[in-house]
Amino acid sequence: MNKFVRFSARSVIGGMLLISSSLAISAPTAIAEDKSMLPPVAAEDIRAEIKSLTLDERRILQAEIDDTITKTNNGAVQISANEVSWNGGEPIVTFPLPGEKRVPAPSEAALLLDNVDPADINGIQAQAAEPDWKGCPAGASDNRWYCFYQWPNFEGKMIKWNWAHCGTGIIEPKRFGCLAR
Structure with missing residues (x-):
């Protein structure tokens, strides 16, 4: 029994945008945290x-x-x-x-x-x-x-x-x- 999961282009693009926006928001925070480890x-x-x-x-x-x-x-x-x-x-x-x-x-x-x-x-x-x-x-x-x-x-x-x-x-x-x- 093969089951195929189908994704629409809209759901794939929406998921990619959600992931990239969360990375963009967290990246400066990660840089700031790393800098705070320096004297x-x-x-x-x-x-x-x-x-x-x-x-x-x-x-x-x-x-x-x-x-x-x-x-x-x-x-x-x-x-x-x-x-x-x-x-x-x-x-x-x-x-x-x-x-x-x-x-x-x-x-x-x-x-x-x-x-x-x-x-x-x-x-x-x-x-x-x-x-x-x-x-x-x-x-x-x-x-x-x-x-x-x-x-x-x-x-x-x-x-x-x-x-x-x-x-x-x-x-x-x-x-x-x-x-x-």
Whole structure:
């Protein structure tokens, strides 16, 4: 005894619309819930390059930051989605974003820790984003940055500190996973 179930085109399309509308309603909620699992400084980072990351990419980046904080175990504080600071900005390690070899321009949080005048932040971020600067801001003559990279050709994590922090002791880039060259 074969029984066939017949569906009209109208009922199939209606069912598909019902399913797709329920997915559309629940998707933003799922994204918001996933973002809430990130530390606030990571979830609230409004830089365009951070906002363009998928949730999976953000989780990968966060896992790398969490691993660094755990391994160094010496007062590290996450200050943005891809930056960690020690001793109030002395030094700051910037992580490249997933799929990228080089770090993006510094966040506002990093620049404020480095005593940058808030009125100068946008200009310094724009300059640091230029290919010649490799993510290392130049600063004014009295506030120069020093940057070391994890890998040759300015690739990988970048550790930086500025002139204001030079007199506070020796910073060992190798301790933070960067080449001392």
